[in-house]
Amino acid sequence: xxxxxxxxxxxxxxxxxxxxxxxxxxxxxxxxxxxxxxxxxxxxxxxxxxxxxxxxxxxxxxxxxxxxxxxxxxxxxxxxxxxxxxxxxxxxxxxxxxxxxxxxxxxxxxxxxxxxxxxxxxxxxxxxxxxxxxxxxxxxxxxxxxxxxxxxxxxxxxxxxxxxxxxxxxxxxxxxxxxxxxxxxxxxxxxxxxxxxxxxxxxxxxxxxxxxxxxxxxx
Numbered sequence: 001x002x003x004x005x006x007x008x009x010x011x012x013x014x015x016x017x018x019x020x021x022x023x024x025x026x027x028x029x030x031x032x033x034x035x036x037x038x039x040x041x042x043x044x045x046x047x048x049x050x051x052x053x054x055x056x057x058x059x060x061x062x063x064x065x066x067x068x069x070x071x072x073x074x075x076x077x078x079x080x081x082x083x084x085x086x087x088x089x090x091x092x093x094x095x096x097x098x099x100x101x102x103x104x105x106x107x108x109x110x111x112x113x114x115x116x117x118x119x120x121x122x123x124x125x126x127x128x129x130x131x132x133x134x135x136x137x138x139x140x141x142x143x144x145x146x147x148x149x150x151x152x153x154x155x156x157x158x159x160x161x162x163x164x165x166x167x168x169x170x171x172x173x174x175x176x177x178x179x180x181x182x183x184x185x186x187x188x189x190x191x192x193x194x195x196x197x198x199x200x201x202x203x204x205x206x207x208x209x210x211x212x213x214x215x216x217x218x219x
Contacts, residue, residue, distance in 0.1 A: 003056050005214070010053065013173030014070055015213065024219050071084070072085065101145075102167055107175075114181060117135060153196055172197070
């Protein structure tokens with residue numbers, strides 16, 4: 001199978017997952033999203049018609065996109081190791097609940113905040129239409145989600161408890177990259193979120209995931 005990777009939040013989530021999960025081997029290619037290679041005709045015709053990354057192409061040609069779907073597939077085929085979605089129906093339900101919450105309440109609105117900035121016109125070059133007046137609501141919604149998360153993290157090391165799960169990987173993948181343009185994501189006042197972010201940043205797997213995959217990868 002082959003993973004199409006890139007230096008962006010969505011692909012980072014998949015890389016973080018792969019390093020945390022282990023037991024995987026695949027080929028990879030870094031897509032030049034800065035020059036919008038993912039929006040080009042070649043990529044859309046040969047890889048993903050939607051022009052999105054990451055994209056996972058299986059040996060039989062089946063295309064899998066959307067980061068949660070990719071990670072769930074990799075979780076199931078990994079050789080050995082511990083599932084990052086959970087070992088029981090209860091653990092999987094809690095992990096999926098929090099994965100969806102952090103995506104809908106924090107990750108999605110902060111990405112929307114970025115995409116709606118007026119200065120993204122040149123970056124997207126017609127592939128997205130920013131709505132600058134929507135940024136205020138995007139920022140408020142993101143902060144509301146972070147406030148709820150700060151409360152939920154009280155007494156816990158990670159989002160679902162004592163171990164890293166897909167929920168932590170989802171949130172960290174977006175937060176770590178978006179902090180470069182949105183420093184308001186992690187203010188000192190949210191002590192539980194800040195402590196969680198420091199724990200995630202200190203993990204060796206997190207440090208390894210900073211660079212996109214290329215060539216044959218065995219983890």
